[in-house]
Amino acid sequence: xxxxxxxxxxxxxxxxxxxxxxxxxxxxxxxxxxQFETTEKVFGGAAIDQEGTPLPDDTLEFCQGSDAVLxxxxxxxxxxxxxxxxxQGLLALRKALNVFANVRPVQVFPGLEHLSPLKSSRxxxxxxxxxxxxxxGIYFSEPKTRNGDGAVDTLSYTREEIxxxxxxxxxxxxxRRNKITSVDKANVLETSKLxxxxxxxxxxKYPNVETEHVLVDYAAMRMISNPASFDVIVTExxxxxxxxxxxxxxxxxxxxxxxxxxxxxxxxxxxxxxxSAPDIAGxxxxxxxxxxxxxxxxxxxxxxxxxEAAAVELAVFExxxxxxxxxxxxxGTGTLVTTKEMxxxxxxxx
Amino acid sequence: xxxxxxxxxxxxxxxxxxxxxxxxxxxxxxxxxxQFETTEKVFGGAAIDQEGTPLPDDTLEFCQGSDAVLxxxxxxxxxxxxxxxxxQGLLALRKALNVFANVRPVQVFPGLEHLSPLKSSRxxxxxxxxxxxxxxGIYFSEPKTRNGDGAVDTLSYTREEIxxxxxxxxxxxxxRRNKITSVDKANVLETSKLxxxxxxxxxxKYPNVETEHVLVDYAAMRMISNPASFDVIVTExxxxxxxxxxxxxxxxxxxxxxxxxxxxxxxxxxxxxxxSAPDIAGxxxxxxxxxxxxxxxxxxxxxxxxxEAAAVELAVFExxxxxxxxxxxxxGTGTLVTTKEMxxxxxxxx
Ligand SMILES: CC(C)[C@H](C(=O)O)[C@@H](O)C(=O)O
Ligand SMILES: CC(C)[C@H](C(=O)O)[C@@H](O)C(=O)O
Numbered sequence: 001x002x003x004x005x006x007x008x009x010x011x012x013x014x015x016x017x018x019x020x021x022x023x024x025x026x027x028x029x030x031x032x033x034x035q036f037e038t039t040e041k042v043f044g045g046a047a048i049d050q051e052g053t054p055l056p057d058d059t060l061e062f063c064q065g066s067d068a069v070l071x072x073x074x075x076x077x078x079x080x081x082x083x084x085x086x087x088q089g090l091l092a093l094r095k096a097l098n099v100f101a102n103v104r105p106v107q108v109f110p111g112l113e114h115l116s117p118l119k120s121s122r123x124x125x126x127x128x129x130x131x132x133x134x135x136x137g138i139y140f141s142e143p144k145t146r147n148g149d150g151a152v153d154t155l156s157y158t159r160e161e162i163x164x165x166x167x168x169x170x171x172x173x174x175x176r177r178n179k180i181t182s183v184d185k186a187n188v189l190e191t192s193k194l195x196x197x198x199x200x201x202x203x204x205k206y207p208n209v210e211t212e213h214v215l216v217d218y219a220a221m222r223m224i225s226n227p228a229s230f231d232v233i234v235t236e237x238x239x240x241x242x243x244x245x246x247x248x249x250x251x252x253x254x255x256x257x258x259x260x261x262x263x264x265x266x267x268x269x270x271x272x273x274x275x276s277a278p279d280i281a282g283x284x285x286x287x288x289x290x291x292x293x294x295x296x297x298x299x300x301x302x303x304x305x306x307x308e309a310a311a312v313e314l315a316v317f318e319x320x321x322x323x324x325x326x327x328x329x330x331x332g333t334g335t336l337v338t339t340k341e342m343x344x345x346x347x348x349x350x
Numbered sequence: 351x352x353x354x355x356x357x358x359x360x361x362x363x364x365x366x367x368x369x370x371x372x373x374x375x376x377x378x379x380x381x382x383x384x385q386f387e388t389t390e391k392v393f394g395g396a397a398i399d400q401e402g403t404p405l406p407d408d409t410l411e412f413c414q415g416s417d418a419v420l421x422x423x424x425x426x427x428x429x430x431x432x433x434x435x436x437x438q439g440l441l442a443l444r445k446a447l448n449v450f451a452n453v454r455p456v457q458v459f460p461g462l463e464h465l466s467p468l469k470s471s472r473x474x475x476x477x478x479x480x481x482x483x484x485x486x487g488i489y490f491s492e493p494k495t496r497n498g499d500g501a502v503d504t505l506s507y508t509r510e511e512i513x514x515x516x517x518x519x520x521x522x523x524x525x526r527r528n529k530i531t532s533v534d535k536a537n538v539l540e541t542s543k544l545x546x547x548x549x550x551x552x553x554x555k556y557p558n559v560e561t562e563h564v565l566v567d568y569a570a571m572r573m574i575s576n577p578a579s580f581d582v583i584v585t586e587x588x589x590x591x592x593x594x595x596x597x598x599x600x601x602x603x604x605x606x607x608x609x610x611x612x613x614x615x616x617x618x619x620x621x622x623x624x625x626s627a628p629d630i631a632g633x634x635x636x637x638x639x640x641x642x643x644x645x646x647x648x649x650x651x652x653x654x655x656x657x658e659a660a661a662v663e664l665a666v667f668e669x670x671x672x673x674x675x676x677x678x679x680x681x682g683t684g685t686l687v688t689t690k691e692m693x694x695x696x697x698x699x700x
Contacts, residue, residue: 087537117574122467138505144540150508151544155488158500185588187437190494194501220596221604224467224574238535242592246570254571 012276014072054089115252132240362626364422404439465602482590
């Protein structure tokens with residue numbers, strides 16, 4: 001198989017983790033006989049510095065013409081006070097690629113339960129997937145403006161926008177443990193009432209999938225008190241932003257969480273969920289696993305390479321099992337390694 | 351002192367916990383020589399059953415003419431499918447009383463750390479207060495409607511609405527550990543940018559208070575990874591709904607958390623944060639402490655009775671220290687008691 005991949009290293013630890021992931025991707029290419037043509041493009045804060053905009057036209061066009069996009073991380077205090085911010089590039093890229101479905105698996109790695117801030121008894125068995133709507137809702141709806149002495153944002157959704165994300169979630173649930181938790185605030189929001197209606201309609205098409213509706217405030221509680229009770233969680237953009245970040249911390253290993261943002265038919269966008277961590281950039285402390293598992297998601301979701309994706313995941317698990325730990329997941333046992341050493345260990349197990 | 355208190359038992363365990371709290375309030379009256387004139391009014395699902403509306407005019411008028419309002423809990427599956435819901439009464443009551451500041455202390459009770467789903471090392475020392483804007487934002491702004499094939503909600507805030515809640519938070523922080531965490535989503539929302547500006551302006555008036563701005567997604571993470579790092583958290587209505595519920599579960603004792611909703615000058619609204627728990631209503635399993643500590647907040651915030659409030663809190667702590675536990679906080683040690691027995695123990699220590 002031959003694929004064209006746009007690579008956006010971005011800021012902070014972005015470039016380091018991207019470099020790591022590409023080494024693993026090379027391993028996949030060699031072992032399975034594929035050709036992955038990767039091209040780096042400037043994006044985020046780095047692009048603001050070089051070109052005055054976080055998403056240069058050339059970068060966007062190249063992404064649109066690729067089979068998939070790999071992204072490291074964007075942002076940093078350096079750009080926080082400017083009037084154009086790296087995050088604007090991320091939002092614009094999501095919108096332009098129409099990647100409406102943000103898919104984030106959350107799992108507690110076997111043997112790493114003790115890293116969780118939750119008691120091991122609570123997190124044990126937690127293994128679920130967030131499906132967050134990513135290109136609509138309050139992030140993008142108009143009006144969004146100053147309004148006399150005040151300000152206004154708008155949360156709007158069309159039936160079509162809700163339907164496609166809900167469908168995506170049901171497809172995923174049908175391939176997993178057949179359970180959907182739809183999160184909304186239907187006791188307050190009109191958009192949530194519509195959301196709930198569409199979930200009910202879609203549920204009828206998947207008789208084997210069990211559906212529950214949970215209010216967002218209660219979901220925020222259950223995420224901590226009983227994370228193992230979820231399989232697939234589907235929700236709108238802002239609730240998904242908050243809850244998926246809440247969820248990511250319960251695993252205790254933020255640096256190891258991947259994500260995929262998928263469109264109907266164009267290239268998907270793959271990135272670790274961690275930030276750009278400027279404080280550790282260049283020190284060799286970054287955990288490359290979130291980025292490497294994002295490569296796994298790319299192989300599976302964009303290229304349909306299930307076997308290859310599984311090989312990447314297996315190499316990661318075996319490396320962890322063998323006791324290798326970057327700084328962020330090191331607790332005094334096992335072998336403390338740098339980003340590069342971790343990648344070598346994973347690559348070696350491919 | 352003589353005070354007139356409107357009592358809204360509501361639904362589920364509401365009436366039981368309200369009854370308990372009134373017994374403790376009686377204790378306060380006797381010991382300190384006050385007169386609390388309490389009058390029950392129908393509200394919530396019970397009011398829908400009796401009068402077809404969750405907030406009858408007579409109930410609202412009585413609340414408006416009182417010095418404070420005590421509320422048990424509202425809602426239940428019985429009313430979930432109807433076209434008028436108990437929660438609408440709650441929202442209408444908040445709006446009518448103009449209780450814009452929802453104040454929720456979160457603490458881990460000494461000796462009860464093990465009830466938390468978090469590791470004891472994480473929750474130890476967690477002791478903070480949520481200040482949630484309660485009468486504005488996406489809960490109340492218009493348009494909020496179906497919109498062709500879709501739906502729309504509006505999140506708007508005026509400068510005045512933001513200023514008064516932020517001021518309230520700074521006042522509280524100045525009387526505590528002098529630290530404000532303002533939560534927003536300023537990288538996406540216009541209302542958050544305005545919010546952040548107003549926080550910056552207000553901060554200048556409180557040079558002794560340390561101020562930090564945290565994005566809502568990151569706040570949801572830090573609530574779990576480092577809850578002891580907060581003192582006063584101030585945020586808008588919806589973020590406050592989600593985060594304060596998330597926070598409440600980390601204490602491991604949802605049934606013991608009180609809340610106060612305060613206006614500029616009218617009666618405050620006091621309620622435990624737990625729901626109506628229809629499954630245990632009438633079984634004597636309800637924990638009355640959330641309601642009793644809400645009475646404490648009423649004594650302090652509405653009546654300025656600091657000594658009396660402290661007496662209530664002390665009685666609660668001593669009862670817990672003596673090992674009395676309702677079902678929800680019982681772990682095999684101590685003495686398992688019913689709602690009534692717990693109240694008797696607290697009353698006895700007044
Ligand atoms: C950077 C920010 C705009 C973004 C979001 O809120 O979507 C981030 O938090 C995320 O979840 O990817
Ligand atoms: C019942 C509901 C409308 C309410 C809210 O969202 O404000 C509740 O969750 C709360 O926090 O008091």
